[in-house]
Amino acid sequence: MKSKHLMAVVASAIVAGSLPNAAAAEDLTLCWAAWDPANALVELSKDFETKSGHSMSFEFVPWTSFADRMLNELNSAGQLCDLMIGDSQWIGGGAENGHYVKLNDFFDANGIDMGDFIPATVTGYAEWPKNTPNYYALPAFGDVVGWTYRKDWFERPEIREAFKAKYGRELGEPATLEELKDIAQFFQGRDIDGTTVYGAAIYTERGSEGITMGVTNALYNYGFQYENPDKPYDLDGFVNSKGAAEGLEFYKELYDTATPPGSSNWYMSENIDAYKSGQVALQMNFAFIWPGVEADPNVGGGKSGYFPNPGGPAGQFAQLGGQGISVVAYSEKQEAALEYIKWFAQPEIQARWWELGGYSALRAVVEDPGFADSQPYAQTFLDSMAIVKDFWAEPAYADLLLSMQERIHNYVVAGQGTAQEALDGLVEDWTEVFEDEGKL
């Protein structure tokens, strides 16, 4: 009898030992926004579950309430999330308030080199303070604002003729923001196949970050700068420069003359809906939507084209999106969470990530000779990632963002005051925030 018991114990031990990390198996919760790439990550993570023995749960929150929900979670030292794919602007607060685990030692110990990732994503998603080798995240999802257009409409001879007759040039991907405005105005109210269509769906959303993520694509290219490059937090004359005011006027004109009626509070999902339903010829949106556009029966399969944000008088820049993945400092499963990051950083996993619709930030993936031709939008993604700029990532980013949302929306959508007054007001607001923060 005793020997039978002994055999059973030994057999159990052998079975348990053969399971990968069975003794330390954890249920990890990863928090992110509810959007297409999140579904791809669920699919990708099955490989991690198989290899590690840990199980994965996911908490996905719609973008418009993502920051509210997740920043509440972090600020209250909540233990819901073990891994957080937080927005790029959270990195300062995540680092300074102790929400994120510093990853330098972990990266060194596991041979993860930030030099292997697209530099803009390392600066944008992982570093705090910026441009210092202090890492609080691994670049997880590269993203940038770009443009999608109805290539099938652009190719119609009667439309091309009408455009050429009006503007004296061929209808095609715009090289400048002014050209983009011409095209959007050209399509505004045009009858296509018996339906009235409109020019462009642009970001105008008021509540979270929408209009800021949109207007910066015009502001940067007209000369807006966040601060004096030689004197941090010196705002006057940079935020509200003459060029910046012209950029803001451009965005308002685009809104007033070339967008669908009722698009006063639109962000990512509204723009996607307007585009896919054939309401607009162009849409401004983050690159994450492109796999979905290609797969769409109405506008996919070669009917759509993609181009980076066109240049303006002061250069060509585009608003950075995307996020890094961090380990939450309040998690009791940090070891397992770090295992996930180690697994996620592997080149073959990053390649699979791109295949599933996730925008890898690993250079080995995007610099692969076959990458540019791997998808119709791949080259546009690469071109766009080369011209990115990002919003403030200060711990007080929420104050800075909401002030900008309010000032810009009030001018562009509500038509209150002038562009110069809006930007002067923004300088006042931001100065007050930095004074409160003790940085001025």
Next chain:
Amino acid sequence: MKNIPIEKIAAATPETVAQRIRGLSDRSIAWIFVAPTIFLLLAINIFPLIWTIWLSFTNSRVNRPNRDVEWVGLRNYERILSDSDIWNTMQATAHFLIWTIVLQVLIGFFLAFLINKKFRGNDLWTTIIVFPMMLSPAVVGNFWTFLYQPQIGLFNYVIAFFTGVDPASFSMIGDVNLAPWAIVIADTWMWTPFVMLICLAGLRSIPNSIYEAAECDRASKWRQFWTITIPMVLPFLMLAVLFRGIENFKMFDLVVQLTGGGPGNTTTLTSIDLKREAFEKWRTGYSSAYAVILFVTVFGLASIYVKALNKVKER
């Protein structure tokens, strides 16, 4: 069933318990019963109120746990009261409050007056009319967003049908002049049935004998309405105004879903603004002062109103 003598029941009570209860005064027993309620009240209402008042004099930010919390005196109150944006928000709230109450009382009373008449299908119509207030405000906000869509919205097409204007030529929630009315219309649609129910209760509480006496005195219907119906329903109407006033001062979900406070700040009500300050900008001290000011305002106005209501009742 056997009759058990009361003495036997008393004797069955364990001696120790009986002694303990007998040893307590009536006052002590009352305290034992009341204590849990008082404890909960202190924990859930009074303590947070005192804590909020204390925070309102500091520069606290709950998203900056590593920063020292400093006493700033009345600075938060000064900033709020001298901020023109906050006065604009107050104005938007007043517009919303006044117009929703006026419309809901007028339409609600009218509907109650109609429903109070006996006619076939009375119950069915009452149920249909009451339906909107059973919905979630978020749901109502969401579908009114669709109704107001310039290209596909039913509301725009109805207006176009009656006026001949192009339905895509105006946007109820995208126009600074129309948006304040858009939220008034949606809230009126949703909450008029509530006012109607209160008015209906008032109308049904009026004894028929009063109208019969008036008939005997040959009072006209018009005179009966002004001298019997209105005075007797007035306390109910005032109660409805109080409820809707307090509720709409706190209005958040419906408007956030519908307009998000925009365009510009035209529909940013105080509760929306307060939420932004507290949980988006994380200005905890500042937003606490804001909350205290709103609390004092609502409490003060409600107290004055309740006194007036009591006077009307006494008449």
